[in-house]
Amino acid sequence: MQTVYNAGHAQHAATHEFFRGRLVPAFEVPARADYILGAVQKAGLGEVLVPVDHGRAPLERVHAARYLRFIAGAHTEWLATGGEGDAFPAVWPVRTLRSDVEPASFAARLGLYSMDSGTPLTAGSWAAAYAGAQASLTALDLVLAGQRSVYVLTRPPGHHAGADFFGGYCFINNAAVAAQAARDAGLKRVAILDVDYHHGNGTQAIFYDRADVFYASVHGDPRTEFPFFLGHADETGAGEGAGCNANFPLPVDVANEDWFAALEQALARLTAYRPELLVVSLGVDTYGGDPISHFKLDEPEFRRMGRRLAAFGAPTLFIQEGGYATEAIGRNVVAVLGGFEG
Numbered sequence: 503m504q505t506v507y508n509a510g511h512a513q514h515a516a517t518h519e520f521f522r523g524r525l526v527p528a529f530e531v532p533a534r535a536d537y538i539l540g541a542v543q544k545a546g547l548g549e550v551l552v553p554v555d556h557g558r559a560p561l562e563r564v565h566a567a568r569y570l571r572f573i574a575g576a577h578t579e580w581l582a583t584g585g586e587g588d589a590f591p592a593v594w595p596v597r598t599l600r601s602d603v604e605p606a607s608f609a610a611r612l613g614l615y616s617m618d619s620g621t622p623l624t625a626g627s628w629a630a631a632y633a634g635a636q637a638s639l640t641a642l643d644l645v646l647a648g649q650r651s652v653y654v655l656t657r658p659p660g661h662h663a664g665a666d667f668f669g670g671y672c673f674i675n676n677a678a679v680a681a682q683a684a685r686d687a688g689l690k691r692v693a694i695l696d697v698d699y700h701h702g703n704g705t706q707a708i709f710y711d712r713a714d715v716f717y718a719s720v721h722g723d724p725r726t727e728f729p730f731f732l733g734h735a736d737e738t739g740a741g742e743g744a745g746c747n748a749n750f751p752l753p754v755d756v757a758n759e760d761w762f763a764a765l766e767q768a769l770a771r772l773t774a775y776r777p778e779l780l781v782v783s784l785g786v787d788t789y790g791g792d793p794i795s796h797f798k799l800d801e802p803e804f805r806r807m808g809r810r811l812a813a814f815g816a817p818t819l820f821i822q823e824g825g826y827a828t829e830a831i832g833r834n835v836v837a838v839l840g841g842f843e844g
């Protein structure tokens with residue numbers, strides 16, 4: 503399997519994030535990608551390729567142009583308005599407040615375009631996230647040209663980012679950009695399977711009222727787990743997209759067999775949908791040793807996951823999402839991809 507590697511990932515390098523009102527060492531760190539790249543090379547998974555720049559237009563098919571402009575210039579504005587170091591939002595337009603009028607204040611716009619205070623916006627966040635989207639588009643090209651599967655090695659992750667907001671460590675929704683580009687290339691039905699520990703609220707929201715992209719996710723129950731405010735089983739799609747969204751929230755102490763039972767249910771829905779492409783939001787924070795998550799998958803389960811996804815039988819684009827047990831992340835990712843290869 504070929505890997506498209508976003509070497510620009512390291513430009514997004516936060517040392518700290520907000521957690522319970524304190525700055526704690528960041529979990530989403532450049533070393534994550536370094537460990538994965540090392541494991542991919544050591545395993546001899548396949549060629550490692552550089553992204554081809556497709557420009558901003560495919561990103562604007564998913565994200566609001568004004569949001570992309572904001573993110574591209576946000577850290578410069580943060581510094582210009584007296585901010586130091588990484589930017590963190592502090593005020594949000596919750597219920598009863600207006601989000602349809604863009605404030606002039608930078609602090610207010612930072613809140614308008616974000617969902618949490620746990621996502622440091624650094625000097626290089628835009629460059630890293632932009633390059634990650636380009637890596638995803640490059641990998642899609644390879645799959646459309648006939649590759650059975652391609653892996654996108656990138657960070658920051660993407661599945662929490664919505665059409666016009668960042669959060670949950672995410673800025674550009676790589677899976678959504680790739681799925682939309684596949685549609686724009688002529689594919690009729692695209693499935694996104696999200697196996698990250700966290701529900702991909704951004705991806706779900708972007709395609710919620712559409713029948714051409716099916717979103718299915720197996721994740722920690724949002725009643726106790728991030729992103730808290732989306733990811734319940736009764737979210738099944740709206741309008742033309744009714745029936746094209748499927749959530750499988752699981753309790754934090756779920757047995758591995760029950761995780762696979764949920765995966766089976768998700769895949770049954772996707773089989774019935776008959777997609778021409780499967781995009782996998784591949785988070786390995788379902789690992790038992792993950793510092794911010796609670797499931798108990800390990801290397802044999804990751805390998806089994808990969809085998810099962812191969813049996814699904816669709817051209818498959820793997821896109822890296824979470825996984826925070828830094829030293830184990832490479833082994834776990836390679837287990838999925840190696841299991842897929844057989």
Ligand code: OKP
Pocket residue numbers: 521620659662670671698699700701728785787794823824825
């Ligand atoms: C991103 B992805 C822990 C706070 C957790 C958000 C988690 C985002 C996970 N100190 N904050 O889905 O892996």
Ligand code: ZN
Pocket residue numbers: 698699700785787823824825
């Ligand atoms: Zn996650």
